[in-house]
Amino acid sequence: MSDLIHTPHSASYSSVFQFSIRNPRFNNTSASRRPIAIITPITVSQVQSAVLCSRRHGLQVRVRSGGHDFEGMSYISSAPSQPFLLIDLINLRNVTVDVPTKSAWVQAGAVLGELYHSIASASGTLAFPAGICPSVGVGGHISGGGYGMLLRKYGMAADNVLDARLVDAEGRILDRAGMGEDVFWAIRGGGGNTYGVVVSWKVKLVPVPRRVTGFKVSKTSEGSLTKVIQRYQHVVDKLPDDLMIMLTLSRIDSAAAQGQTIIQAEFLGLYLGETESLLTVMKQSFPELELTEEGCTEMSWIESALYCAGYPKNTSYDELLNSRNSSSLQFAKLKAKSDYVQRPLPVRALQGIWRSFDQVEAGPPLVQMVPHGGRMSRISNSSIPYPHRSGNIYKIQYFASWFGEDKKVEKRHLHWINGLYRFMTPYVSNNPRGAYPNSRDLDLGVNDPVGRTSYKQARVWGEQYFKHNFERLARVKAAIDPSNFFRNEQSVPPFVRMTTGRV
Numbered sequence: 001m002s003d004l005i006h007t008p009h010s011a012s013y014s015s016v017f018q019f020s021i022r023n024p025r026f027n028n029t030s031a032s033r034r035p036i037a038i039i040t041p042i043t044v045s046q047v048q049s050a051v052l053c054s055r056r057h058g059l060q061v062r063v064r065s066g067g068h069d070f071e072g073m074s075y076i077s078s079a080p081s082q083p084f085l086l087i088d089l090i091n092l093r094n095v096t097v098d099v100p101t102k103s104a105w106v107q108a109g110a111v112l113g114e115l116y117h118s119i120a121s122a123s124g125t126l127a128f129p130a131g132i133c134p135s136v137g138v139g140g141h142i143s144g145g146g147y148g149m150l151l152r153k154y155g156m157a158a159d160n161v162l163d164a165r166l167v168d169a170e171g172r173i174l175d176r177a178g179m180g181e182d183v184f185w186a187i188r189g190g191g192g193n194t195y196g197v198v199v200s201w202k203v204k205l206v207p208v209p210r211r212v213t214g215f216k217v218s219k220t221s222e223g224s225l226t227k228v229i230q231r232y233q234h235v236v237d238k239l240p241d242d243l244m245i246m247l248t249l250s251r252i253d254s255a256a257a258q259g260q261t262i263i264q265a266e267f268l269g270l271y272l273g274e275t276e277s278l279l280t281v282m283k284q285s286f287p288e289l290e291l292t293e294e295g296c297t298e299m300s301w302i303e304s305a306l307y308c309a310g311y312p313k314n315t316s317y318d319e320l321l322n323s324r325n326s327s328s329l330q331f332a333k334l335k336a337k338s339d340y341v342q343r344p345l346p347v348r349a350l351q352g353i354w355r356s357f358d359q360v361e362a363g364p365p366l367v368q369m370v371p372h373g374g375r376m377s378r379i380s381n382s383s384i385p386y387p388h389r390s391g392n393i394y395k396i397q398y399f400a401s402w403f404g405e406d407k408k409v410e411k412r413h414l415h416w417i418n419g420l421y422r423f424m425t426p427y428v429s430n431n432p433r434g435a436y437p438n439s440r441d442l443d444l445g446v447n448d449p450v451g452r453t454s455y456k457q458a459r460v461w462g463e464q465y466f467k468h469n470f471e472r473l474a475r476v477k478a479a480i481d482p483s484n485f486f487r488n489e490q491s492v493p494p495f496v497r498m499t500t501g502r503v
């Protein structure tokens with residue numbers, strides 16, 4: 001057991017701490033905000049012991065799976081007065097696929113690349129609808145929803161969970177029957193580090209054809225970009241469920257740009273079918289994109305996972321097993337925000353985005369559109385905690401990214417993303433302004449560090465993420481963890497009735 005516990009005095013502490021940091025903004029956080037110890041359990045009973053032992057010693061816990069939290073909340077705390085133990089699930093990453101029942105048990109510390117690899121090794125016609133970046137951990141990802149290229153066909157990752165094993169604040173291991181339907185509802189998207197430690201998920205695998213078709217089409221502002229994007233916004237949520245087209249807007253920084261800002265729009269498409277029928281759909285619904293047969297690539301679903309994640313052509317899918325430590329993991333420092341678009345953005349909003357790209361140095365800034373519609377519109381807004389269903393054309397993700405230690409550079413990038421978020425206010429969902437739980441953004445509001453935030457205070461940001469599901473989440477929280485043992489800066493607090501003096 002001793003080599004599973006890493007204290008700041010052990011030689012292993014720094015490397016274990018840094019290994020799963022996926023936002024280097026938090027790589028050099030002061031010691032008082034880091035864990036007082038890290039445990040890397042190899043069995044579920046060690047997770048139970050870690051929870052019970054922390055409680056006994058008055059420590060908090062934070063649990064980390066893939067470490068992609070945009071605000072670093074899985075491994076640092078903003079409250080130096082609240083010492084915590086980090087339970088790092090890196091050693092709990094078995095995946096067991098069962099083809100006949102089209103399901104898999106995946107331990108929470110596995111990353112998406114490892115899950116996808118196991119599925120593809122077992123079957124050429126099964127898949128799981130989750131994120132694009134293979135290094136994302138299933139523990140945090142499913143706890144906050146999880147979208148990827150199969151979103152319009154099968155919904156979120158959290159929509160496709162059949163069972164789970166949760167270690168609660170009492171140290172019990174609960175499966176779906178043991179935790180009950182309310183808790184099982186809450187853990188599927190209601191936020192991580194709130195109801196307990198999920199040690200494994202049983203996920204539903206979904207059918208995909210042997211051959212799918214991918215495409216990448218780039219347009220620049222020199223061409224008729226505005227017209228193409230206008231059409232995109234009008235059709236993208238109404239296309240057949242089999243077709244997903246993500247759009248990433250960025251800026252070209254090159255000598256060729258000669259000091260002028262050139263906006264680049266990259267359309268990334270995945271169609272669950274063959275080229276011929278894709279071209280028919282595109283000709284009818286979205287001819288402005290000018291997709292050609294040569295622009296399409298037929299491949300298996302697992303090859304499409306590599307293709308969409310940007311791996312070089314012909315990369316073996318075994319490369320997914322290196323998702324955690326491949327050299328491609330040179331992440332920039334990141335700040336993310338999100339919005340939901342319910343009416344197509346007018347031209348002046350698009351032009352405002354273009355102009356904003358002028359206001360910050362190389363990074364580059366990114367704005368990404370994630371289409372909804374299809375199956376997403378047919379799932380009820382209270383089926384799981386994720387509420388942003390019918391009525392949303394797409395989700396926008398804004399990303400600022402930069403390198404280096406210069407605080408002035410950081411400040412300029414934060415200024416850029418805050419300015420763009422303010423500018424977008426009239427064009428996006430409001431009352432409440434929607435936000436995606438997995439794009440954690442502490443600017444929306446934070447809990448008080450000692451865990452006494454009232455339900456009423458937390459509602460401000462809670463309803464941005466969960467709309468009317470927030471109240472049910474707070475009631476579930478009150479039932480499973482009334483002492484608010486599992487918490488962080490943005491975890492759902494327990495619902496407390498008015499009569500106790502706190503709402």
Ligand SMILES: Cc1cc2nc3c(=O)[nH]c(=O)nc-3n(C[C@H](O)[C@H](O)[C@H](O)COP(=O)(O)OP(=O)(O)OC[C@H]3O[C@@H](n4cnc5c(N)ncnc54)[C@H](O)[C@@H]3O)c2cc1C
Nearest residue numbers: 065066067068069074131132137139140141147192193198
């Ligand atoms: C480069 C990058 C690419 C991304 N791509 C996508 C994408 O394509 N689609 C998408 O939907 N999202 C994407 N995200 C967002 C991602 O889904 C979220 O950040 C997600 O929460 C990460 O899960 P994790 O396990 O890697 O993170 P972690 O930082 O380990 O955890 C995130 C949160 O969940 C909690 N948590 C972690 N494990 C558990 C557990 N086992 N039980 C209970 N709570 C737990 C943590 O304490 C923390 O609060 C991306 C993020 C990054 C940085």
Ligand SMILES: *[C@@H]1O[C@H](CO)[C@@H](O)[C@H](O)[C@H]1NC(C)=O
Nearest residue numbers: 018021022023024027028331
């Ligand atoms: C964090 O810093 C260490 C050394 O300071 C470095 O080796 C490591 O690559 C850094 N990690 C990230 C994610 O930047």
Ligand SMILES: *[C@@H]1O[C@H](CO)[C@@H](O)[C@H](O)[C@H]1NC(C)=O
Nearest residue numbers: 024027028029030404405406
């Ligand atoms: C870490 O932070 C300290 C204090 O902010 C700074 O002096 C030091 O240069 C940083 N180190 C690295 C490797 O970034």
Ligand SMILES: *[C@@H]1O[C@H](CO)[C@@H](O)[C@H](O)[C@H]1NC(C)=O
Nearest residue numbers: 042043044091092093094095
């Ligand atoms: C993971 O799977 C291996 C092989 O099936 C098994 O020996 C091991 O006990 C499993 N580990 C956990 C933590 O479940």
Ligand SMILES: *[C@@H]1O[C@H](CO)[C@@H](O)[C@H](O)[C@H]1NC(C)=O
Nearest residue numbers: 299303311312313314315316
């Ligand atoms: C990819 O692999 C196929 C089949 O093995 C081969 O025909 C093709 O030339 C390869 N492409 C590249 C870019 O290596």
Ligand SMILES: *[C@@H]1O[C@H](CO)[C@@H](O)[C@H](O)[C@H]1NC(C)=O
Nearest residue numbers: 019090321322323324325326
């Ligand atoms: C990192 O990659 C190496 C091989 O490239 C592999 O042996 C090792 O197990 C990987 N580590 C993790 C944690 O995935």
Ligand SMILES: *[C@@H]1O[C@H](CO)[C@@H](O)[C@H](O)[C@H]1NC(C)=O
Nearest residue numbers: 381382387466467468469470
């Ligand atoms: C779901 O939509 C209905 C109808 O618009 C609305 O009344 C309800 O509050 C919504 N539920 C959530 C969780 O937002």
